[in-house]
Amino acid sequence: MKLDSRKLKILQAIINDYIMTAEPVGSRTVAKKYNLGISSATVRNEMSDLEEMGFLEQPHTSAGRIPSDKAYRLYVDKLMQVRSLSEQEAEYIKDLYESKIMQLEQVILNTAKVLSEMTNYTSIALAPQLSMVTIKHIQLVPVDKSLALLVVVTSSGILKDTLIHIPEGIDSDYLYKVSNILNAKFRGKTFAQIDIRDLSDIRNELAENQKFFNSLVDVLTTSFREAENREIYLGGTTNIFNFPEYQDIIRARSFLNLMEEKDLLYNILVNSRNGGVKVSIGTENPYEELRGCSIVTATYSLGDRVLGTIGVIGPTRMEYSRAVSIMDHMGKALSRYLTKLYGEQP
Amino acid sequence: MKLDSRKLKILQAIINDYIMTAEPVGSRTVAKKYNLGISSATVRNEMSDLEEMGFLEQPHTSAGRIPSDKAYRLYVDKLMQVRSLSEQEAEYIKDLYESKIMQLEQVILNTAKVLSEMTNYTSIALAPQLSMVTIKHIQLVPVDKSLALLVVVTSSGILKDTLIHIPEGIDSDYLYKVSNILNAKFRGKTFAQIDIRDLSDIRNELAENQKFFNSLVDVLTTSFREAENREIYLGGTTNIFNFPEYQDIIRARSFLNLMEEKDLLYNILVNSRNGGVKVSIGTENPYEELRGCSIVTATYSLGDRVLGTIGVIGPTRMEYSRAVSIMDHMGKALSRYLTKLYGEQP
DNA sequence: TTTAGCACTCGGCACAGGAGAGTGCTAACA
DNA sequence: TGTTAGCACTCTCCTGTGCCGAGTGCTAAA
Incomplete structure (x- = not known):
């Protein structure tokens, strides 16, 4: 069966x-509402076809139809027109990044x-x-x-x-x-590049202070392990209550529990x-708990290095x-802002 | 009407x-269940009295009775026996404070x-x-x-x-x-004691670097304003779903919204x-949104200075x-731990 | 003062029936 | 051959009814 332009119009509607x-x-x-110039009976036939093709689903016999994940995918890839931001929205984003925040974490938190x-x-x-x-x-x-106090300043202004x-x-x-020794060893490297063997030089330097050396190693190795900052910032968790599909307490609860699963969100x-x-729709999602949700x-980035990810999650x-x-603009605005603030200076 | 011992027993039951x-x-x-050796009819009469005295309430005519806030207050002040912790609970707390965490914020977060x-x-x-x-x-x-980077280390290991x-x-x-100038000025003082006028000395020192001075003043004044760390840590927000009184989506939602009102929680x-x-029961609470909740x-503290508050909130x-x-033990254990870790050294 | 008994109240639940929305099918039509 | 009007059918949702059970308040007896 072919997905002709009339079917597409109906699907989009x-x-x-x-x-x-x-x-x-x-x-x-x-x-009626999307005056396509055809009768409801015709639409009915087309809808029946669309269902057969997997784009529509019927909750029960005497109900209307709802789009399947496959339909949303088609919609996202082909049908929808990506609007530009409204003036208000653009203003909102601009305001966000005009305030004078220096702490990187705070910037991300506010972005969320x-x-x-x-x-x-x-x-x-x-x-x-x-x-x-x-x-x-x-x-x-x-x-x-x-x-x-052991302070590490990085190119992005982050400090551990x-x-x-x-x-x-x-x-x-x-x-x-x-x-000075630590600086000589590690300046210019990324956390990922740090090799524990580099520390042996320092061991010699600190030969007379074995205990101190041990402390240092201890702290530095934990820092390495935590080099991947697994922190996740959330915003508007209770927004989910606005959607009729989450009026059910069971669903709302399981969604909110999901938002506490930081490891899953991290992945x-x-x-x-x-x-x-990137758009991930319902069952496309690798995690079973997230069918029913889509994530955009x-x-x-800082310069040309990707630093992290922001996203929204909803039905x-x-x-x-x-x-x-919004995600597109926000990602770019945030990157511009970070690069301006923390960009590598010569 | 007198609140004799039989009434108390019934109320407690x-x-x-x-x-x-x-x-x-x-x-x-x-x-039946709390074999007090009297019949249900007698209990009925007593319950009627207790209701008249304001300790009990009736959701509707043909239902049983539920305790009023006044009853809970009496219970907390007079009736309940404060149990000591179970071995398991004590172990749990002990474990918490035996791990090697140096970051104060992390300690409080884990405590929550x-x-x-x-x-x-x-x-x-x-x-x-x-x-x-x-x-x-x-x-x-x-x-x-x-x-x-301007680093401030305090007696509690906190740093801004x-x-x-x-x-x-x-x-x-x-x-x-x-x-060195800053240290000479401010070491030993609390944030609250810092006076903006103390900066004038530095202004003279930095006369040739007016811009730098301005930056410093800017940062320090913001630090003052944020001296009161208004951050609130939450734990187990979705626990509220465990209680039958919050199976209603409206109530659950308003509770969760409340938990996002950081200013209110701060107060x-x-x-x-x-x-x-401290125990605050339902309507005793200054905030209308919190009738229906109790807070313990x-x-x-660090040494003899109270640093902050922890609490639990439930129906x-x-x-x-x-x-x-639990709150009593936890508060004390946390204070002991902090004092041991960060206590003022000579 | 306590207790047994009884009439009464009220929420909750199951059940039935009707309304409404929507479908699929058929037959007529362009 | 594609489109449309008509119609029977299905299924959910809402509403009203009646019953059950838990619990009360009152009365009268112990």
Whole structure:
């Protein structure tokens, strides 16, 4: 059977209607509301064909039809027209990145918040992945007799800081010396490139302070393990209650529980890291818990390095065209902002 | 009318039963299940009295009775026996504070998580209030030609760090000098004690670098404003779905929305800061949105300075005796742990 | 003062019937 | 041959009814 232009028009009408109303769409509605110049009976025949082809589904015999995931896929790939942002929306994004925030985490957090407010979906954002950025500066800052602060500044302004115990009798100069060694070793490298063997040099330097060396190794190795920042920021988790398909307490609950599964969300976002806007519809999703949801993601970068992913998650009956355009703009605006703020200076 | 011992026994039975079942309790149940040696008819008369006295309420004529907030208050103050922790619970808390976490925020976050797991309620925790701790060390760390990192270490190991722009031509030595001035001015003070006028000295020092001075003032003043860390950590927000009184989507939703109102939660926690375990029952609560909920809070301290508050929030039909004992132990264990880790060293 | 007994109340549930929306099929029509 | 009008049929949703059970309040007896 061929998917001729009339079938496409009808399909599009059904998808549009269902996205707006969340109610199964009947043949009469299509014929009347989307004046295609054909009668409801004709529409009925076409709808029957579309169902046979797998684009429509019927919740029960005497209900209208709803689009299948396959239909949404077709819609996203071929049918929908990606709108540009409304003035209001563009303004919203512009405002977000004009405020003076220096903390990178805060930027991402605010981005998530704005995303959920603009789209009315739940937003998720992956914290910047440290393994992607280079180390700019390492410094041991003395705190008191027995504590020092190990600060690592990266090219993206991110810093990891950890307090470490130092043995008695270590002075500020000594820390300064160690800092210099660490800098010489690791400056310019990414976290991923750091090799534990590089530390052996330092071991020799610190031969007389074995305990201190051990502390350092301890902290640095944990830092390596946490180089992949697995933090996930959420925005508008309760937005899900706005959708009629989540008026059921069981579904709402399982959705909210899902949002607490940070590991799962992490995997989703990390796997969407290969550039551009990505749409994942219902059953296309690798995780069973997410059939019924669609996810639109976009990446954000610093210069040409992809740092992380932002996304929105909502019912498969999602306003894809709006979501895609917002995600697209947001990803780009965020990248521009980050590159401007933290971009590698010569 | 007098609240004699039989009335108290009956009231206690009703409260216990209602806490466990969430179902209105009838006279038969009380007479049979809590063998008090009296008939249901007698219980009925007593219950009628208790209702008149304001301790019981009737959802509708042919239902049993449920305790009023007044009854819960009596229960918490007089009737309930505060149990000690089960071995399992004690073990759980012990484990929590035996792991090696250095980041204070992480400790509080984990505390909230464990709290919600142990109690099955939603837990809330107020981040440590910086105005309570003293500044130990301030240092400007050079990052590159145009950026420096301002690190503030406090007596509780908390640090605030912010990137600031520095004008061209400022070298590491210069930053070191400025750091020393800042240290001389502010070391030993609390954030609350910092006076903007103290900066005028520095202005003179930096006369030739007006721009840099402005940046510094900018950052420091924002730090002051944020000295009160308004961050709230939540744990187990979806636990609320476990309770039959929140099977209604409207109520569940409004509860979850409430949990996103960080300002409101902040006020609740800050106002519970005057030591010890505090129980706030339903309508006793200053916020209308929270009638129907009870909150049990405890404070945590560093040495003798109260740093913040932790708490659990659940339906008024709360297992007060368990909640109070857990909060009491947790607050104390957390304080001990913090004092051991970050306690003021000579 | 306590208790047994009884009439009464009210929510919850199952069930039936009707309305409404939508379908599929058939037959007529262009 | 494709399109349309008509019609019987299906299925959900809503509403009203009647019954059951839990629980109460009152009365009268112990």
